[in-house]
Amino acid sequence: MNLKRMLFKLYGYPILFLAIGIVLLLFFGLFVPSIFSNSEKFANVVSQSKNIAPNIILMFMGLSLVTSIYSSFRLWKWEKGEGDFCHSCGGITRYIINGKYSPHYRCLACGKNRAEN
Numbered sequence: 001m002n003l004k005r006m007l008f009k010l011y012g013y014p015i016l017f018l019a020i021g022i023v024l025l026l027f028f029g030l031f032v033p034s035i036f037s038n039s040e041k042f043a044n045v046v047s048q049s050k051n052i053a054p055n056i057i058l059m060f061m062g063l064s065l066v067t068s069i070y071s072s073f074r075l076w077k078w079e080k081g082e083g084d085f086c087h088s089c090g091g092i093t094r095y096i097i098n099g100k101y102s103p104h105y106r107c108l109a110c111g112k113n114r115a116e117n
Contacts, residue, residue, distance in 0.1 A: 001089035006109040010075060010092070014068035021060025029053035088112045 032049040036042035074092060077083045084093045084105055091109025095116075105114045 001086075001091050001109045003109065005111075006091050007075075009108040010071040011068060014064040014071065017060050017064040017067060021057045021064070024060070025053050025057040028056060086110060086112060087114050 028049045033046045036046050036049075074083070078085070078092045084095075085091065086093055086105075086107035086109060089107060089110045089112075091107045093105040093107050093114065095103070096106055097103050099113075103116045105116065106112070107114075
């Protein structure tokens with residue numbers, strides 16, 4: 001079982017959401033005000049951009065927190081021995097509704113598929 005791959009797939013989305021939030025904070029908090037600060041036409045854009053930047057980072061931090069709590073809950077259940085496991089390596093599986101042929105489970109550690117029971 002590839003534990004690093006499984007953990008990356010579990011916590012990849014929370015890290016991605018946090019990175020997107022930081023990029024948008026820098027864009028709306030620093031980049032937009034520095035470009036439009038000299039123009040009187042876009043003074044409203046600058047003030048709105050500075051006001052919205054903290055809200056955007058809070059939204060993405062909250063989304064990251066919720067997804068990381070869900071991933072931690074799945075990892076905790078896996079360590080306790082509950083839930084669906086891979087038939088090959090014993091890793092955590094995720095349910096894929098729109099599979100190529102039918103709905104199935106895919107292992108986060110080894111990537112093997114198992115048909116839905």
